[in-house]
Every structure is written in structure tokens, then in C-alpha cells.
Amino acid sequence: MSAIPPSRLRALAVMAGLAGALVLALLFSAAAGVEHVDWAAALRPDTAAHAIIFRARLGRALLGAVVGASLGAAGVAFQTLVRNPLADPYVLGVSSGASVGAATAIAFGAVEGAPVAGCAFAGALGAMALVYRLGLVRGRLVPYVALLAGVVLNALSWALILTIATLARLGTTAEILLWLMGSLSPPAWSRLVLTTGAVLIGLAALQLLAPRLNALVLGDEGAHSVGVDVPRTRKLLLVAASFLTAAGVAVAGPIGFVAIIVPHVLRLLIGTDHRVLLPASALGGALFLSLCDTLTRLAFVPLGAEPPVSVLTALLGGPFFLVLLWQRRGERLF
């Protein structure tokens, strides 16, 4: 009987801890809010208390968890794909594509969430396809070419968004800006189910690629020597991670910081084995974003307004990450 290696035990403990914390965070989100709610009344449907606890609070926290999971795992995938610790799912143009889609929908008078999310998703996939094709050199996906294409696409998209905002009717500019700041709203159940489904598909695809991601860390030669088809792996990785990002960005807008910070924190805690790093980052992203979003809701009491959730992800995640960076200075970070 072989003993489980201590690194594996540690990873399992971290994952169990994250899963437990996520459950607690969701319960906290259901319990915490600016209104006092009668829990007995909440059990009867069609009461205000029911709508507040199960939809305004829990529905929004669940959407936050799903979006956070997509960003956390996609962050890991993109950082390994382009071998750069600064990469996030937005650097390859996915969120810019989503933003162009959303801005177009808003400019054409969409006020409801579903058409905006649909157009954002289409825009994200369009950007992904473009970056993928431009990144192919003689049939191989070259990370730095894709990166360059993504960066230029970001600039181009921003110009397009500003053009749309300039040509739009009065008031529409502000609405486009609201979308660009990123936020979570209580979703219709159908949208939550669709988003969850899409994110689970993306997570499963990345999980299947996890052993090959481990090989990619060795570099192209190393990966090839352990029998990994590097060009094919890169293509699959880009598609899976972009799809995952698109699903999250479409419903929440581009929320910053989660995809950078969560993978790095978990790499520091459990190492770079992608078989555990990917699910742990998904759980960590889910926990982090749903918690930040609950605090966003509560911030209304002292501030008189709900700040964009990106404010809290940066304010809370930034110092935490810097402390970790200081404590682990001298160790290999990536």
C-alpha cells in the first residue's frame, strides 16, 4: 500500500477547504443583505422574502460563483498557454469581443439582459476565432503571435466601442460604460442554467487537457519528449479557455483581477500540477467572486451605492496577494 504523497494531501486539503468555504460563502450571501427578511415567509413562493433570499441574493451569488469559476480556471489556462504569469483571459481579446457585442446590442436599444448577453457571447467567440486564425503560422498556433493579435484586437475593439458610443443616442454612452465596468445581477433561472452548463463544459474540457498542460510547463521540447502533440494541445487549450471566458464575460461583463490573482494564489499554495490547480482555481474563483459580490451588496449601507464588483476584487485581492508574494519571496512563483 503506497502512501499518498504529502503534496497531494495538501492539495486535497486546500480543495476541501475551498469547497467548504464556497458553501459557507453562498449561505452567507443568502443571509446577508441590506433588508431584514422574515425567513419563515421566505419558504412560501411569491413572497417578497422568497424573492429576496433565493433570487436577489442566492441567484446572484450563484451566478458570481459560476463566473468566478470560469475566470479562475481560464486564468490558469491562459497563463500556461502563453507561458506568461501576467496573462489573463482578457489579453487575447475575448472580453473586447464581448464588449463590442454588448455595446452594439445596447446601441440598438436592447435594455434587457438576455440580448446583451447573447451578443456579448457571440462577440467573444468571434474574437476568439479571429485570434485563433491569426495565431496559426503554418498550421501551428504560435503563442506570441496570438498574444500580439489579441493585444491589437483589444485596441481595435476599444476604438469600435468608442465609435459606437459616439454615434449612439444620448444616454446610451453611459449604459455601455455600465456594462464595461462589469457587474452581477440576479439572473433569470434560464440564464443561470445556460451559463452554468457552458462553464461546466469549459471546465471539463480543461480538466481533460490538464495532464498536457503539465507537459507544456516543461517547454515545447520537453512536452514533445513526453509524447504530447504541442500544436494540437495549444489549439484545444485556446478554444476551451476562450469558450469558458466567453460564458462568464457574457453575463457579467469584464470583471477584473479574479483571473490574475486566483491562479497565482493557488500556485503558491498547492503548486503547478494542473490536475489539481485547475479545479482548485475554479473553486477559488467561485469563492472569491461570490464573496466580493456579497460585500458589494453590503457596501450600499455605508456608501449609499453599490460599487462595481471589480473595485472589491482589486481592493481585497490585491493586498492579500501582495502579502503572499512577500512571504514567499525567493520561491519559484510560476
Added chain:
Amino acid sequence: MATTRRTVVLALVLAAGCGRGKPRLSPTTDEVGRPVTPRALPSHRVVSLAPNVTELLFAIGAGDQIVGIDRYSDQPAGRVEHLPSVGSDYEPSLEKIVGLSPDLVFLSRSANRRETADALERLGVPSFITETPAVADMPRTLRDLGKLTGHDADAERQVARLQQGLAAVRARVANQPRPRVLVVVWPEPLYVAGRETFTHDLIDVAGGQNVAAEVRGYTTFPLERVLAVAPDIIILPTHAASGTGDAAAVAYWKRWPSLPAVREHRVFAIEDAIISRPGARLVQGAERLAALLHPELNPRP
């Protein structure tokens, strides 16, 4: 000798010019306290850079003096379409404005940037910034526009028309119960009209209570508070007078059936300009709101 004679002639011409009763152009201050010296007073060629100012200029009979407008000026319909556009409120084309050689350019503090006025100043084009944060400030803006364009009496008539119109609406709803109203300017993230907005003022005139009065201006608001206070009526200001997208905006709220406004089908889209713009149609906006808030007073056949 010849030079001296020419100087004398010039002096006489100038004196004659003054003598014909042209008012001396002493600086006045605009509504944000900047000194302004129009090229001519009353100003016969004016540019309006804000939709509400355009509406008000037409209302006081100064529409024919407008030589250029911003691209968002859409009212009065049928009168503004032929006017040259000088671009957006935020970033108008300065060279177009200079090219129109206006006596005075009107801006609005909420729609335009101070930088635009400063840049015009450097180009030698005088500009007047209006500031109309509340319905109570409307008379001042109307009178200033009237004075500067030479339509004092018309401006006074518009002030009276506005005050009497609003008072009439107020009187009509005076003895009715006041429904609780929420004005949603954007659903995701939820933005509402709080106190110190035109919409808030008009809801009060139209006999309603704004349930978001605890917040100031147009701002975010917790959805769970909306669910808890359960407004009787939800007003959705939309951009298009044509009403495109109104049905979708109303249908969006069906997902919250615990709200009385949703259950009783009292979620209404309304053209935002008539309830949020410091323009010439506020009485119309108040009447429309009163009809929605108090259907008992306006029985429809």
C-alpha cells in the same frame, strides 16, 4: 493732416454707432458664475450645445436665432432637423462653432464640459453655461435665455405657463392617495432615480412618492430593497420617443412577480426626455406621470 481727419471721422462714426442705441456690452455672469460678454446683445446668432437649451430657446421664440445645435438636440420635432449640427455635447467641433460666427454659445452644466467653454473662450467665442439642477431652477434659466436673446416677455410667459401647468397637475392629484413609485433608468446593474433629480420632482408633482428618495441623483440601488418596499408603480424612462424596446423593458420585470407593480401591470415605459430633461415639456411629463399614477382621474373609454 489727412491722418487726423480720418481719426476724427472714425471717432464720429463710432460715436454715431453708440448713439443709435446699441446697448453697451458689459460683462454678465452665467449660471455657474463665469463672466460672459456676448458679441451682441440681444444675441441674434446663437449656438445651443444641449438638447434642453434648444427646447427652451424654441419655447421662448428664439428658435429662428439658432444657427447651430448639438447632435442630441431632437426637440421640437420638425424644427431642429434642418439646423446645422456641431457634433456631440461632450466633444463638439469647435471649428464648426467658430465657422458659424455666433454671438453667443449656450451650454448646460450637466450635458457639456467646462473645457468646451474654456476652449471657445480662447477662440474668442463667448459662451454661457446654464445650470438647472431642479425644477425650481427652471425660471432662472428661462429668464436668462430670454434676456440674452431679447425675448424677456416670452420667457416670462413660459415661466408662468410652467408654474401654472405644474400647479394644475398638483391640484388635480391633491386629494388622492400617493402611490409609491420607483423609476428604473437601467436594469442591470440596477440604476434608479433618487432625490434631487427632475424625475423625482415631477413624481412629487404628479402625486406619487419616490421609494428611492433615500439616494441622491441617478445611482445604484439594491434590488432586495426594491423587493422589500414593493413599489406600486415602476416607471422606465426610455430614450426613444418611438417606443422601440419599450415592450422588452417592461417584460423584463415579469421575473419579479412578488412586486405589486408587476402583478397589477403597472410597469410603464415613458420617454425619458419629458421627465428628466430641463426642457420645455415638463408640464407634459407631469401630466403623463399623473395619468399613470392616478388612472382613477383619467378614466379611459
